[in-house]
Amino acid sequence: MPKFSSRGLNMPESPIRKLAPYAVKVKEKGLHVYHLNIGQPDIKSPQTAIDVLKNIDLDIFAYTPSEGNFDYKETLKEYYHSLGFEDLTRDNFIITNGGSEALSFTLSCLCDNEDEIIVPEPFYANYYSFAESIGVTIVPIVSTIDTGFSLPDIEKFEELITSKTRAILITNPSNPTGYLYSKEELQKLADIAVKHDIFLISDEVYREYVYDGLPFHSVLEFPELKENVIVIDSESKRYSLCGIRCGFLVSRNKKFLEIALKFAQARLSPSLIGQIIANAAHKQPISYIENVKKEYSERRDLLVKLLNEIPGVVCPKPKGSFYCTVELPVENAEDFCLWMLKDFEYENGTVMLTPAQGFYSNQEHGKRQVRLAYVINKDDITQSIKIIKKGLEKYNTLQ
Known part of the structure; x- marks a missing residue:
């Protein structure tokens, strides 16, 4: 086979997107996937x-x-x-x-x-x-x-x-x-x-x-x-x-x-x-931004509250953007994220998370962490955190 560049071979996979094929398989089974993994807002464009x-x-x-x-x-x-x-x-x-x-x-x-x-x-x-x-x-x-x-x-x-x-x-x-x-x-x-x-x-x-x-x-x-x-x-x-x-x-x-x-x-x-x-x-009235900001703030408050109620979860309150990095009571967050897609469902759904290791140069630093994007509506956030809680309970009994 012809050779490839070291640059290409060393290019890392996206931690945000590399689990996407597993989410596709979940959806093919008729289950709902709650996407907390990617910063794709569900809010209508102007x-x-x-x-x-x-x-x-x-x-x-x-x-x-x-x-x-x-x-x-x-x-x-x-x-x-x-x-x-x-x-x-x-x-x-x-x-x-x-x-x-x-x-x-x-x-x-x-x-x-x-x-x-x-x-x-x-x-x-x-x-x-x-x-x-x-x-x-x-x-x-x-x-x-x-x-x-x-x-x-x-x-x-x-x-x-x-x-x-x-x-x-x-x-x-x-x-x-x-x-x-x-x-x-x-x-x-x-x-x-x-x-x-x-x-x-x-x-x-x-x-x-x-x-x-x-x-x-x-x-x-x-x-x-x-x-x-x-x-x-x-x-x-x-x-x-x-x-x-x-x-x-x-x-x-x-x-x-x-x-x-x-x-x-x-x-x-x-x-x-x-x-x-x-x-x-940019011709949209400023009220568009003001309303979106209010919505994200409410989602943030709900997400942080529900996450911190789960035993062993640590979620600092973000001051801006629409992301938070969360520590889970697991030894390997990427393994947990993959398991949630491959092997776990609750109330006909599961949650897609982003392992946080890919956000560090030394990936040992984020081994127990995930990044969540609060870009889904509040009802879906509530259900997502419920599924994560149930998933953690089940996952940790298997370890």
């Missing part, structure tokens, strides 16, 4: 987005400019002005096919083979895949469930910086933990980035979904970071538009944007239809 899709009147579905459509970038400019960043122009944005492509472009712009980025863990599992695909090394800084995944002293970041460090990458609020960075923490990260002249990359796709009246702070707020900051953003979770694959880069660093545009040109163009839909979504 009506303005639905209406524009139904009424697209084009004779040719043409390429768009590599950097994105003029009108959509103008809409993003106005959106960021509403957030307080009135110095930004449409030239500060490059449209990408999802936030994933935005991050892939960013790492490709900043890093050569064996360069390093520092990332707090647990982190979004695909960060590891993006890094592996271009030969970048992720240097983790560990947070733990017993402190609610609060960060260690910010000075710990500085201890990890070497001559190969190109950036610090954070997700704010976090996927998979729901952790929210304070302004004081971001200021310390900004100081480190400026001192060592590295980039601070902030994945802010969940910025709208912060709870309990807590403020969200963007890295764009820090003027000293003008040349050192890159924001990854996406419409997927903001407007329940995951399938249109529409994201974007935001930066004030003109050289970075110039280089990123070359990668954008190499892949030709972002999705025409995705941009049309995303542009229309």
Whole structure:
């Protein structure tokens, strides 16, 4: 057989999707699968987005400019002005096919083979895949469930910086933990980035979904970071538009944007239809976001309450996004997740969970943990946790 690349062979499976074939088999048996494994919201997309899709009147579905459509970038400019960043122009944005492509472009712009980025863990599992695909090394800084995944002293970041460090990458609020960075923490990260002249990359796709009246702070707020900051953003979770694959880069660093545009040109163009839909979504009244935020907050409260009532389960209360990382009273969470799909049902259903090991560079750290996404309705959440409780009881009698 012809040979394959080491890069391809070393590419990790997605912890979010690798159990999907087992869920398909469960459904083929006529059972209901409650999906707590993936951040696919069940909330209806904005009506303005639905209406524009139904009424697209084009004779040719043409390429768009590599950097994105003029009108959509103008809409993003106005959106960021509403957030307080009135110095930004449409030239500060490059449209990408999802936030994933935005991050892939960013790492490709900043890093050569064996360069390093520092990332707090647990982190979004695909960060590891993006890094592996271009030969970048992720240097983790560990947070733990017993402190609610609060960060260690910010000075710990500085201890990890070497001559190969190109950036610090954070997700704010976090996927998979729901952790929210304070302004004081971001200021310390900004100081480190400026001192060592590295980039601070902030994945802010969940910025709208912060709870309990807590403020969200963007890295764009820090003027000293003008040349050192890159924001990854996406419409997927903001407007329940995951399938249109529409994201974007935001930066004030003109050289970075110039280089990123070359990668954008190499892949030709972002999705025409995705941009049309995303542009229309921004025309939806702000009440859409407010209502969705309220719904997610209620789901979070219910999920955390019910989980923490199960003996041996530890579930810190997330401050943002729509994820939580949970420790279970099992020795191997991945084995439990697989068993739930292959061998367990309760009241004609089972639950699909995501093993948390894939969100750590050292997978021993998350061996007893799962990530849950509270993107299903409250009745289904209640039933899901009931099934998890029954499943844990049964599973632990078999060990």
